Amino acid sequence: MxxxxxxxxxxxxxxxxxxxxxxxxxxxxxxxxxxxxxxxxxxxxxxxxxxxxxxxxxxxVAQPAENRTAIIEFMVDDVDQEFDRLKNVLSPYIVQEPTTMPWGNKSLLFRDPDGNLVNFFTPVTKESVEKFATKQE
Structure with missing residues (x-):
């Protein structure tokens, strides 16, 4: 699957x-x-x-702008760079500025205009980098 x-x-x-x-x-x-x-x-x-x-x-079957459980996640090369690039676009939607999570990703969390949560993240710890390196091959 x-x-x-x-x-x-x-x-x-x-x-x-x-x-x-x-x-x-x-x-x-x-x-x-x-x-x-x-x-x-x-x-x-x-x-x-x-x-x-x-x-x-x-x-x-589905109701728009009603999601309260899922997060749409994008792995990016540099979350800080993406934050700088999109700061003006995202300013009304920011939930959390780039922050390193306990599981090793630096994460930028924001909402889209419908309220869906979106996470841009970059693996930053050795373990997290290794975890995602195997998925890219």
Whole structure:
């Protein structure tokens, strides 16, 4: 089994796609006005409008801007550099400025415009660097 994507359902697809393009410095592939993907080497972040819910059984299947459990995580080369690059964009959304976690990652936690938690992190301890080095090969 292989996890290939996470999909966010939103009522504001245009603004959310632009937000993720800005923070990831990646251009989304917009397949339709209601569905886009941001592809990374290991996984894809899909963004679908609430109109796509009709294909999954109706609007009650998922509620946009209601996530209170998941964190979307991106491993970045230098979390401090990303924080400096995005400080103005993220200022209203910052939950925690770059902080080294007990498990060895330096982490920047913020919310997207729909309130979903996003974590940019960089492994900084020897153990954490080694852990992620084996996943990159």
């Amino acid at each position: 292989n996890l290939v994507s996470i999909r966010i359902i939103t009522a504001q697809i245009e603004s959310l796609v632009k937000f993720y393009e800005k923070i990831t410095d990646t251009t989304a592939i917009q397949y339709t006005p209601d569905f886009a993907e941001l592809k990374t080497p290991n996984a894809t972040l899909a963004i679908g409008s609430t109109r796509t819910l009709q294909f999954f059984g109706g609007e009650s």
